[in-house]
Amino acid sequence: MTLKLYFHPLASYCHKVLIALYEHDIAFEPILVDLGDEKSSAAFRALWPLAKFPVLRDEARNCTVAESTVIIEYLDAYRPTAAPFVPADGDLAWQTRMWDRFYDLYVQELMQKIVGDRLRPAGRTDPFGVEQAVAQLGRSYAMIEAWMKSNSWAMGDAFTLADCAAAPALFYANTITPLGSEHRSTRAYLDRLMARPSFARVLEEAQPYFAMFPMERKPQVSRLCGHLAGRRTRRGAAPSCTPGSLPSQVRRSATPPTAAAPQLPTGRSWSSGCGALPRHRWQKRFRGKALARRA
Numbered sequence: 001m002t003l004k005l006y007f008h009p010l011a012s013y014c015h016k017v018l019i020a021l022y023e024h025d026i027a028f029e030p031i032l033v034d035l036g037d038e039k040s041s042a043a044f045r046a047l048w049p050l051a052k053f054p055v056l057r058d059e060a061r062n063c064t065v066a067e068s069t070v071i072i073e074y075l076d077a078y079r080p081t082a083a084p085f086v087p088a089d090g091d092l093a094w095q096t097r098m099w100d101r102f103y104d105l106y107v108q109e110l111m112q113k114i115v116g117d118r119l120r121p122a123g124r125t126d127p128f129g130v131e132q133a134v135a136q137l138g139r140s141y142a143m144i145e146a147w148m149k150s151n152s153w154a155m156g157d158a159f160t161l162a163d164c165a166a167a168p169a170l171f172y173a174n175t176i177t178p179l180g181s182e183h184r185s186t187r188a189y190l191d192r193l194m195a196r197p198s199f200a201r202v203l204e205e206a207q208p209y210f211a212m213f214p215m216e217r218k219p220q221v222s223r224l225c226g227h228l229a230g231r232r233t234r235r236g237a238a239p240s241c242t243p244g245s246l247p248s249q250v251r252r253s254a255t256p257p258t259a260a261a262p263q264l265p266t267g268r269s270w271s272s273g274c275g276a277l278p279r280h281r282w283q284k285r286f287r288g289k290a291l292a293r294r295a
């Protein structure tokens with residue numbers, strides 16, 4: 001096993017890469033990073049001082065690859081399959097990268113802005129920034145809705161890098177700013193994503209950690225399926241997202257969660273992004289330089 005993935009099961013950018021790995025059954029060793037644990041955190045910082053996950057380590061090629069999009073492009077290059085995540089055709093390639101950027105920057109980052117505001121110390125929150133993020137998210141939803149009226153996946157018929165980005169971004173965004181009745185096609189798209197075996201498996205593995213999500217509304221794998229119960233996806237399969245109703249091929253291939261949900265001491269919470277960090281540590285991070293950098 002030469003690939004190691006440093007990740008956290010709750011982290012949305014990690015979900016993006018896990019989807020790609022599970023799509024093509026690429027073997028890897030999962031290494032759960034607990035930023036709240038000195039040893040785990042120090043080992044990760046030694047590898048990637050920015051301490052942002054996911055990070056892929058390819059021992060055979062002696063490469064450390066960071067950034068979810070870059071990791072997926074790396075998999076295309078060094079674990080090639082018949083269905084690359086970025087199509088070979090030049091026009092399809094730039095469009096795929098454009099939608100990948102769209103979902104990262106105009107769905108995922110906005111969602112993280114809204115969630116991250118919850119973690120700021122009293123008096124240091126950014127209500128105007130959150131208001132702007134919610135408004136921008138509404139514009140992004142409208143764009144997705146228009147596109148998804150006539151497409152199965154972000155790039156049409158093929159499942160690409162852009163869908164890997166869209167799945168966790170829409171899943172968490174829908175938790176905090178639910179898609180409405182005017183977003184029927186987007187909801188159906190999210191439903192298709194959640195029914196996709198690769199993402200269903202990621203969600204199943206993330207489920208033990210959902211209680212750590214720092215908003216009143218916790219992520220629920222079944223929520224969208226409930227709304228769409230009985231509907232058929234374009235692929236013909238009825239949505240099945242709850243772990244109990246996972247497609248059989250997922251149940252077969254799903255290894256037990258790489259690590260059982262760690263016994264987290266009380267007070268441990270979600271970090272600025274999505275990793276687990278004890279409450280006192282993320283409070284410290286917002287002081288002094290760290291606060292200036294992040295504000």
Ligand SMILES: N[C@@H](CCC(=O)N[C@@H](CS)C(=O)NCC(=O)O)C(=O)O
Nearest residue numbers: 011012013052053067068273274275
């Ligand atoms: N642009 C990066 C974003 C990575 C990122 O923000 N990761 C979050 C988890 S979803 C993280 O590491 N959070 C931990 C922290 O900020 O302390 C990517 O695409 O990989």
